[in-house]
Amino acid sequence: MLRFVFTKTARYPGLEVEHNQFLRSLRTLFVNIKYRGVRRTVLGLLAIVCAKAGLPILQDYRFYRQNLLESGIDTDGIVEREALDIPEERKASAQRYEASSENEFRHILEKLNIDCSAYRFIDYGSGKGAVLAAAARYPFQSVTGIELSGELHQTALQNIEELTRRGRVRAGDIISIHGDAASYRLPPVPHVIYVFNAFGPDILQGVLDNISADLAEVREPIYFLYNNPMHHKLLELSPEFDKLSNAFGGKWMVFARPAKY
Ligand SMILES: C[S@@+](CC[C@H](N)C(=O)[O-])C[C@H]1O[C@@H](n2cnc3c(N)ncnc32)[C@H](O)[C@@H]1O
Incomplete structure (x- = not known):
């Protein structure tokens, strides 16, 4: 089996733990489907793709916006x-x-x-x-x-x-x-x-x-x-x-x- 192993990630610079990127993404997808359902997970993925392409559509389905809409709480941003x-x-x-x-x-x-x-x-x-x-x-x-x-x-x-x-x-x-x-x-x-x-x-x-x-x-x-x-x-x-x-x-x-x- 192909093994994608990195010692650092772009999102978490400095994290020196070895990880299998493929299995990690698969697990994240599974957990999103489990807690958010298929529809919102797919819309969330599309929202990320749109944001990366510079198209500000489907923004409400991005993680923090969903939180704000569903729970009324602001945990947004960096x-x-x-x-x-x-x-x-x-x-x-x-x-x-x-x-x-x-x-x-x-x-x-x-x-x-x-x-x-x-x-x-x-x-x-x-x-x-x-x-x-x-x-x-x-x-x-x-x-x-x-x-x-x-x-x-x-x-x-x-x-x-x-x-x-x-x-x-x-x-x-x-x-x-x-x-x-x-x-x-x-x-x-x-x-x-x-x-x-x-x-x-x-x-x-x-x-x-x-x-x-x-x-x-x-x-x-x-x-x-x-x-x-x-x-x-x-x-x-x-x-x-x-x-x-x-x-x-x-x-x-x-x-x-x-x-x-
Ligand atoms: C990556 S954020 C995590 C936020 C939250 N725990 C979560 O998981 O959503 C790290 C937080 O630690 C806070 N922090 C840094 N040094 C701290 C310290 N010595 N005592 C308390 N908080 C600290 C930062 O201000 C920042 O808000």
Whole structure:
């Protein structure tokens, strides 16, 4: 079988994970059909082709426009690192804002097959709250995001208000916190942790150290979903976490800290 292997992708420069581009595209297509249906997936693909050809038609079917239309939430666009309203000393480590794919997130979470009602969910570097909105569809005890940019945090607050107004929330409290991921301390209860290419290894190591200290007494398993896992080696080297799986051709990695008995 033909094997298309790259070590970097144009969309995620710097991601050094090897992946099979063909299988990755096939998986993405399957997941889109599963969550969006055939019609909207085909229209979405046509919208991308039209946009690439400079034809501004079918725009409503592009991912973020669909989100805006369906859920009333704005998770649109890319905010480059230089344009983020964050402290200067954090700029070297921070990554640009860009929303996760809701479909990929749902696929990974459903594959975990856990009882969400026994967990809190946390997104480090939560931006406008795209993943908070996706996680809010599951019965987590709470869904919390920590975001360093005040502007993105304000948009997240509006999005949470809109989701709640539309009754699209199954989780308990949905919270966006304006702050630094490195300073956030977790309550000692079971967590599903999420990071999508938010910051460099310095901050990630601080986050991992806090997780380890704060959840030391938690006996249940802890899950760490890592999207675009640029610094996966830190988790692989961690004595606490085991790698459960690679998904989307290595664009996602799932780690777990086993139950303590
Ligand atoms: C790629 S975006 C991910 C957004 C969101 N998690 C999602 O998946 O849709 C990364 C976010 O991390 C934020 N960020 C960067 N450094 C941070 C830090 N030290 N503490 C909290 N947030 C940070 C950025 O402002 C940006 O919004």
